Amino acid sequence: MLDRLGLKHTVVDNRHEALKRLEEQDYNLILMDVHKPELNGLELTKLIRQHSIKRIKEVKICALTAVAMEEERNICLAAGMNDYMTKPFTFEDLKERIAVNLPYK
Numbered sequence: 001m002l003d004r005l006g007l008k009h010t011v012v013d014n015r016h017e018a019l020k021r022l023e024e025q026d027y028n029l030i031l032m033d034v035h036k037p038e039l040n041g042l043e044l045t046k047l048i049r050q051h052s053i054k055r056i057k058e059v060k061i062c063a064l065t066a067v068a069m070e071e072e073r074n075i076c077l078a079a080g081m082n083d084y085m086t087k088p089f090t091f092e093d094l095k096e097r098i099a100v101n102l103p104y105k
Contacts (some may be wrong), residue, residue: 022056
């Protein structure tokens with residue numbers, strides 16, 4: 001879907017790789033899977049928000065989760081995420097969330 005939108009993207013498998021990539025390269029938006037065994041999105045978001053490099057701790061983060069409850073949304077936002085999207089989602093859903101988080105100028 002990101003390819004169809006013409007967006008450059010990176011996929012990582014664990015928190016160490018994610019933090020390393022963030023330190024090496026600038027990103028505008030992170031689509032964060034909230035409940036992965038090796039990469040707990042809530043914990044990683046907290047680490048990103050506590051990072052000493054300003055551009056890293058200010059990157060926008062959109063939660064991706066299969067839990068479609070208001071409580072889950074509140075937990076994600078409290079962890080430091082900027083937005084929330086439930087799975088499964090459509091191409092149009094993704095396009096809308098990206099437009100909200102990365103408005104074109």
